[in-house]
Amino acid sequence: MKKSQYKEEVKALRAELIQLQLSLKDADFPVLIVIGGDDRSGRHETLNLLHEWMDPRFLQANAYGFPTEEEQQKPFMWRYWKDLPPKGLIGLCLRDWTSYSIIEHLVDQLNQEQLAQRIEYSKKFEETLISQGMLIIKIWLHLPEEELKQRLTVERKQIHKTWQIHQRDQQIYTNFDHAKNVIRNTLKATHSEAAPWHIIDSSDLYERNLNVGNLIAKQIKARLKSPPEIQSAKLHKELSAFKGNHLAKVDLSQSIDKSEYKKTLKHWQKKASLLIHQFQEKDQSCVIVFEGWDAAGKGGCIRRLTSSIDAGFYRVTPIAAPTEEELSHHYLWRFWRKIPRAGRMSIFDRSWYGRVLVERVEGFAETREWQDAYDEINDFEQQLHDKGTPVIKFWLHIDKDEQLSRFQERENTPYKHHKITEEDYRNREKWDDYEIAINDMIDYTSTEYAPWRLIPANSKHFARIEVLKHVCEVLEATLTNNTGE
Amino acid sequence: MKKSQYKEEVKALRAELIQLQLSLKDADFPVLIVIGGDDRSGRHETLNLLHEWMDPRFLQANAYGFPTEEEQQKPFMWRYWKDLPPKGLIGLCLRDWTSYSIIEHLVDQLNQEQLAQRIEYSKKFEETLISQGMLIIKIWLHLPEEELKQRLTVERKQIHKTWQIHQRDQQIYTNFDHAKNVIRNTLKATHSEAAPWHIIDSSDLYERNLNVGNLIAKQIKARLKSPPEIQSAKLHKELSAFKGNHLAKVDLSQSIDKSEYKKTLKHWQKKASLLIHQFQEKDQSCVIVFEGWDAAGKGGCIRRLTSSIDAGFYRVTPIAAPTEEELSHHYLWRFWRKIPRAGRMSIFDRSWYGRVLVERVEGFAETREWQDAYDEINDFEQQLHDKGTPVIKFWLHIDKDEQLSRFQERENTPYKHHKITEEDYRNREKWDDYEIAINDMIDYTSTEYAPWRLIPANSKHFARIEVLKHVCEVLEATLTNNTGE
Structure with missing residues (x-):
C-alpha cells in the first residue's frame, strides 16, 4: 500500500472512530479491546496508535507485567477485574489473561493442568462480562515465523531495544514449534462465538494498522446498532420449584x-x-x-x-x-x-x-x-x-x-x-x-x-x-x- | 459508676449518636475519628463499641498494620489518604499517622530527624483536610503507668491474648520513661487548635466509653451547628501581582x-x-x-x-x-x-x-x-x-x-x-x-x-x-x- 493511500484511509477511519467514541458515551455498555500477540508483532505500537487515532479521554489502557505481591496473593483474574472499563468507555488490555497464561506456560511456570484451569477461568470471565452487555474485541497480532525471527535478530542488534527481549522470550523461542502449538491450541480453546479471536497479520505496518482500526470500528458500530441477542450460555435449572424447602x-x-x-x-x-x-x-x-x-x-x-x-x-x-x-x-x-x-x-x-x-x-x-x-x-x-x-x-x-x-x-x-x-x-x-x-x-x-x-x-x-x-x-x-x- | 447508671446513659448517648449520623448524611463534610494510644488502653474495644453504638453502614473503619510492599514504595501518608471517608460519612482510624510514627521511632525504625519530618507531614495532612471542611477528632486513650504495667502482666498470662503483645511492644516497654517522653512530645507537636488531641483516661471502662461517645457527639453537634471559621493557616502572598510575567x-x-x-x-x-x-x-x-x-x-x-x-x-x-x-x-x-x-x-x-x-x-x-x-x-x-x-x-x-x-x-x-x-x-x-x-x-x-x-x-x-x-x-x-x- 502506498503511503498516500494509507494516509487517506486513516483520515476517514479516525473520523469514524472518534464518532463512535462519542456515540458510545451515551451507550449502556463498555468495550474491552484485548491486544494479544508477541511483543515484536507491535502490540505496544498498536496501543499508541489507538491513543493517537481516538480520544484518549475515553480510553483506559492497562498493560500487565509480572504480578505484584498483592496480585500474587489474590486470584489470577483479580487484576483484570479491578481495571475493567465502565459503561461508555473503551478499555485497552495488553498482556491479557490469555496471553499472560500462554507465556507462563511456555516458561514452565504453569503446567498443563493449570493452563487448562486458566482457560476455564478466562472463558467464564468473558462470558460473565458479555452477559451483562460488555463488548469484548480480542485481537491477536500474528507474525509469520520467518518475519518474527528476523525481527528478533534486528532487535538484538539495537542496544536500546534489547530490554524488550526479556529472558523469558529467549526461553520461549528455544522451541518455536512447541510455542506455536501452545498458542494455537490456547487461542482455539478461548475462541467463542461471543468473544472470538481476530487474527491480524502484523507483517505490513499499514495493513495491520488499518485492519485493527477497521475491525474495532466495525464491531462497535454493529453493537451500537443492535444489542446482541444474549443467549444465556448456561442451561437453566428448574427454578422456584422448591426442590427442597431448606x-x-x-x-x-x-x-x-x-x-x-x-x-x-x-x-x-x-x-x-x-x-x-x-x-x-x-x-x-x-x-x-x-x-x-x-x-x-x-x-x-x-x-x-x-x-x-x-x-x-x-x-x-x-x-x-x-x-x-x-x-x-x-x-x-x-x-x-x-x-x-x-x-x-x-x-x-x-x-x-x-x-x-x-x-x-x-x-x-x-x-x-x-x-x-x-x-x-x-x-x-x-x-x-x-x-x-x-x-x-x-x-x-x-x-x-x-x-x-x-x-x-x-x-x-x-x-x-x-x-x-x-x-x-x-x-x-x-x-x-x-x-x-x-x-x-x-x-x-x-x-x-x-x-x-x-x-x-x-x-x-x-x-x-x-x-x-x-x-x-x-x-x-x-x-x-x-x-x- | 454503677452498671445501671451506665446503661441508662448509654441508651441516651446511642440515640444521640445515631441521630447525628443521620444528620451528617446530608452535611457537606466528612468526619475522621482517630483513636490513638496503647493497645492495652482499649483502642480496639473502642472501635467495636462505636460500631455497636452507631450505624455501621455510615462508618468506615481502617486499622493500619505493618506497611505492605506497596505502602512502603509510596510516601508514608499515601495509605491514609487513599482511605479517607467521603462527605457525610465517619471514618475511624486505628494506628493513625501519629501513633504509627511514634511506634516506629520507639523501635528504632525512625530516627529523631525522620520523626520530626513525619510530624511535619502529619500537621500538613490535617491542615489540608480541615481546610476543605473535614472534622478531625483525635482521641488518645491514656493509661496511667501502673495500670498499664499491670495489664501487660495479666495479658502475658492469657495465652490466647499473647499475640496482642508484639515483639515491638516488648521493645517499647524496656524503657518506660523514654517512651512516655516521646509520646508526650509528639502529641504536643501534633496538637493544634483545629485538630487537638483529646486525652481520655482509659482506666475505667464505663467512664472511658461514655467519655469517648460524648466527645464525639459534642464535636459533631457543634460542627453541624456552625461551620468553623476557617482561618487559612497560611500567610497569603501577594497574588495576581505579576511579580514576573514568566x-x-x-x-x-x-x-x-x-x-x-x-x-x-x-x-x-x-x-x-x-x-x-x-x-x-x-x-x-x-x-x-x-x-x-x-x-x-x-x-x-x-x-x-x-x-x-x-x-x-x-x-x-x-x-x-x-x-x-x-x-x-x-x-x-x-x-x-x-x-x-x-x-x-x-x-x-x-x-x-x-x-x-x-x-x-x-x-x-x-x-x-x-x-x-x-x-x-x-x-x-x-x-x-x-x-x-x-x-x-x-x-x-x-x-x-x-x-x-x-x-x-x-x-x-x-x-x-x-x-x-x-x-x-x-x-x-x-x-x-x-x-x-x-x-x-x-x-x-x-x-x-x-x-x-x-x-x-x-x-x-x-x-x-x-x-x-x-x-x-x-x-x-x-x-x-x-x-x-
Missing part, C-alpha cells in the same frame, strides 16, 4: 440460657482469636458473608466475632445500594475489588447475593440476569477457594413472628428507631417471594467449596454461638489441610 | 526544521528508552505533569514520549471533571490514589493544577481554597520527591494567534472536529485571567524539587523535542544522584 427444616426453637451463653461465648471467642491469629501468621485470608432476614441479627453476630480479632486484620463491609460508579460496571466488580489480601479477613454484611435476592424479588435484575448469577457467583467463590481463601456463608433465619416483634422493639427503642422504615414492612409483605428466592439460592450456590450454613436465629444468643463455632470449624479445617500439604 | 519571557519563535526534527526525535527517544529502562530496573518511579493552553499539543508530546516506553511501565491519566465520588473527597484525594508504584511512571494530561487554573478562573473554588492550594500542592509534590519520585512539570506555551489557527484547523479536520467546542472559545475570552493564574502558579509552585518547565510550543516539533530532552535530563540526574549514595 428454610422449613431449620429448627427455630433452639436456644441457650443466659449464663450458659456467657460462658460458651467466651470459650469460642478465645478459640476464634487463637485460630485467627494462626491464620494471620500464615498470611492466609478468609471471606465471611452474612445474609439473613431483616432484623435477623447480622450486626450482633458480626460484633461478637470481630471483638476477638485484632482490628488490623479484618474489615467489615456493609453492602448498600451500589454507587453511580459501581452501577456502571458489572455487578461483581465492586466485590472483586474488596476481596482480602494475604493475612486479612473480609466480612460482608450482605453481599453479592443481593443479585439473586432483592434484585430478583424487586425486579431490579432481569430474569436472565439473576439466573446467570448463580453460576457467576459460584465461579467467583471457586476462584477464591482455589487460591486458598475459604468463603464462609451464613444465612440467619428467623420466622415472621419473630421479625415482627423485633421490628416493634426497634420502633420502641430510641437508638434503634432509625433502623426501621416503611420499606422494611414492604419487604415483609414479600416474605413468600423471598422464601422462594432464598431456597433457590441455597439450592444453586451451596457448593462443596462454599456451602451455606443456615443459622437458627430466633434466639440471638444461640445464633451468635453457632456462627462462632462454624467459623472456628472452617478455620481449623483450613489450617489442618494446609499444614498437611 | 509567559512573556518564553521565546515562541523557536522552531526546528522537519528533517532535523526527525533525526533529533529518534535520538532523544532512544535515549529516553534507555534511561526509562534503567529506571524500571531500579524500581524507581516518576511523575510527569502536562499542563498548557487548549490546543497547545499536550497529546502529541505525550505520545512521542510514550512510544519509546514499554506499555507496562507507564499510565497516562487524562484529568477530566471530577466524578461524584471524587467530589465528595478532598480535591487531592484522586491524585494521591494515582501516584505510581515502584518501577512505574504516571503521566498526567492536566492535573491537580486545575485547582489554581480553571477552578480559580471559573470561580469553582473559593479564593481561600485556591490560595491554600499552592502550599498543599507543594507539600504533595515534596512528599513524592522525598520518596525518590521526581515530579516533572511542563507548561506548553503558545500565543493567542497560534491557538486560534489551531482551533480553526481542528474545525476543518473531521477527526479533530469533536475536540473543539464553544467552551474552548469561551475559555479563550478569558485568556488574560488565565495568564495571571498561570504566572501565579509558576511563582508559587516552581519549587527546587519540582520546577516548572515552560515549553515554547508554537512549533509542535520543537516542543516535542524539548519535552523529551527535559525528561531525559531529569531521569539522568536522578539516576546519578541515587547511584552516588
Whole structure:
C-alpha cells in the first residue's frame, strides 16, 4: 500500500472512530479491546496508535507485567477485574489473561493442568462480562515465523531495544514449534462465538494498522446498532420449584440460657482469636458473608466475632445500594475489588447475593440476569477457594413472628428507631417471594467449596454461638489441610 | 459508676449518636475519628463499641498494620489518604499517622530527624483536610503507668491474648520513661487548635466509653451547628501581582526544521528508552505533569514520549471533571490514589493544577481554597520527591494567534472536529485571567524539587523535542544522584 493511500484511509477511519467514541458515551455498555500477540508483532505500537487515532479521554489502557505481591496473593483474574472499563468507555488490555497464561506456560511456570484451569477461568470471565452487555474485541497480532525471527535478530542488534527481549522470550523461542502449538491450541480453546479471536497479520505496518482500526470500528458500530441477542450460555435449572424447602427444616426453637451463653461465648471467642491469629501468621485470608432476614441479627453476630480479632486484620463491609460508579460496571466488580489480601479477613454484611435476592424479588435484575448469577457467583467463590481463601456463608433465619416483634422493639427503642422504615414492612409483605428466592439460592450456590450454613436465629444468643463455632470449624479445617500439604 | 447508671446513659448517648449520623448524611463534610494510644488502653474495644453504638453502614473503619510492599514504595501518608471517608460519612482510624510514627521511632525504625519530618507531614495532612471542611477528632486513650504495667502482666498470662503483645511492644516497654517522653512530645507537636488531641483516661471502662461517645457527639453537634471559621493557616502572598510575567519571557519563535526534527526525535527517544529502562530496573518511579493552553499539543508530546516506553511501565491519566465520588473527597484525594508504584511512571494530561487554573478562573473554588492550594500542592509534590519520585512539570506555551489557527484547523479536520467546542472559545475570552493564574502558579509552585518547565510550543516539533530532552535530563540526574549514595 502506498503511503498516500494509507494516509487517506486513516483520515476517514479516525473520523469514524472518534464518532463512535462519542456515540458510545451515551451507550449502556463498555468495550474491552484485548491486544494479544508477541511483543515484536507491535502490540505496544498498536496501543499508541489507538491513543493517537481516538480520544484518549475515553480510553483506559492497562498493560500487565509480572504480578505484584498483592496480585500474587489474590486470584489470577483479580487484576483484570479491578481495571475493567465502565459503561461508555473503551478499555485497552495488553498482556491479557490469555496471553499472560500462554507465556507462563511456555516458561514452565504453569503446567498443563493449570493452563487448562486458566482457560476455564478466562472463558467464564468473558462470558460473565458479555452477559451483562460488555463488548469484548480480542485481537491477536500474528507474525509469520520467518518475519518474527528476523525481527528478533534486528532487535538484538539495537542496544536500546534489547530490554524488550526479556529472558523469558529467549526461553520461549528455544522451541518455536512447541510455542506455536501452545498458542494455537490456547487461542482455539478461548475462541467463542461471543468473544472470538481476530487474527491480524502484523507483517505490513499499514495493513495491520488499518485492519485493527477497521475491525474495532466495525464491531462497535454493529453493537451500537443492535444489542446482541444474549443467549444465556448456561442451561437453566428448574427454578422456584422448591426442590427442597431448606428454610422449613431449620429448627427455630433452639436456644441457650443466659449464663450458659456467657460462658460458651467466651470459650469460642478465645478459640476464634487463637485460630485467627494462626491464620494471620500464615498470611492466609478468609471471606465471611452474612445474609439473613431483616432484623435477623447480622450486626450482633458480626460484633461478637470481630471483638476477638485484632482490628488490623479484618474489615467489615456493609453492602448498600451500589454507587453511580459501581452501577456502571458489572455487578461483581465492586466485590472483586474488596476481596482480602494475604493475612486479612473480609466480612460482608450482605453481599453479592443481593443479585439473586432483592434484585430478583424487586425486579431490579432481569430474569436472565439473576439466573446467570448463580453460576457467576459460584465461579467467583471457586476462584477464591482455589487460591486458598475459604468463603464462609451464613444465612440467619428467623420466622415472621419473630421479625415482627423485633421490628416493634426497634420502633420502641430510641437508638434503634432509625433502623426501621416503611420499606422494611414492604419487604415483609414479600416474605413468600423471598422464601422462594432464598431456597433457590441455597439450592444453586451451596457448593462443596462454599456451602451455606443456615443459622437458627430466633434466639440471638444461640445464633451468635453457632456462627462462632462454624467459623472456628472452617478455620481449623483450613489450617489442618494446609499444614498437611 | 454503677452498671445501671451506665446503661441508662448509654441508651441516651446511642440515640444521640445515631441521630447525628443521620444528620451528617446530608452535611457537606466528612468526619475522621482517630483513636490513638496503647493497645492495652482499649483502642480496639473502642472501635467495636462505636460500631455497636452507631450505624455501621455510615462508618468506615481502617486499622493500619505493618506497611505492605506497596505502602512502603509510596510516601508514608499515601495509605491514609487513599482511605479517607467521603462527605457525610465517619471514618475511624486505628494506628493513625501519629501513633504509627511514634511506634516506629520507639523501635528504632525512625530516627529523631525522620520523626520530626513525619510530624511535619502529619500537621500538613490535617491542615489540608480541615481546610476543605473535614472534622478531625483525635482521641488518645491514656493509661496511667501502673495500670498499664499491670495489664501487660495479666495479658502475658492469657495465652490466647499473647499475640496482642508484639515483639515491638516488648521493645517499647524496656524503657518506660523514654517512651512516655516521646509520646508526650509528639502529641504536643501534633496538637493544634483545629485538630487537638483529646486525652481520655482509659482506666475505667464505663467512664472511658461514655467519655469517648460524648466527645464525639459534642464535636459533631457543634460542627453541624456552625461551620468553623476557617482561618487559612497560611500567610497569603501577594497574588495576581505579576511579580514576573514568566509567559512573556518564553521565546515562541523557536522552531526546528522537519528533517532535523526527525533525526533529533529518534535520538532523544532512544535515549529516553534507555534511561526509562534503567529506571524500571531500579524500581524507581516518576511523575510527569502536562499542563498548557487548549490546543497547545499536550497529546502529541505525550505520545512521542510514550512510544519509546514499554506499555507496562507507564499510565497516562487524562484529568477530566471530577466524578461524584471524587467530589465528595478532598480535591487531592484522586491524585494521591494515582501516584505510581515502584518501577512505574504516571503521566498526567492536566492535573491537580486545575485547582489554581480553571477552578480559580471559573470561580469553582473559593479564593481561600485556591490560595491554600499552592502550599498543599507543594507539600504533595515534596512528599513524592522525598520518596525518590521526581515530579516533572511542563507548561506548553503558545500565543493567542497560534491557538486560534489551531482551533480553526481542528474545525476543518473531521477527526479533530469533536475536540473543539464553544467552551474552548469561551475559555479563550478569558485568556488574560488565565495568564495571571498561570504566572501565579509558576511563582508559587516552581519549587527546587519540582520546577516548572515552560515549553515554547508554537512549533509542535520543537516542543516535542524539548519535552523529551527535559525528561531525559531529569531521569539522568536522578539516576546519578541515587547511584552516588
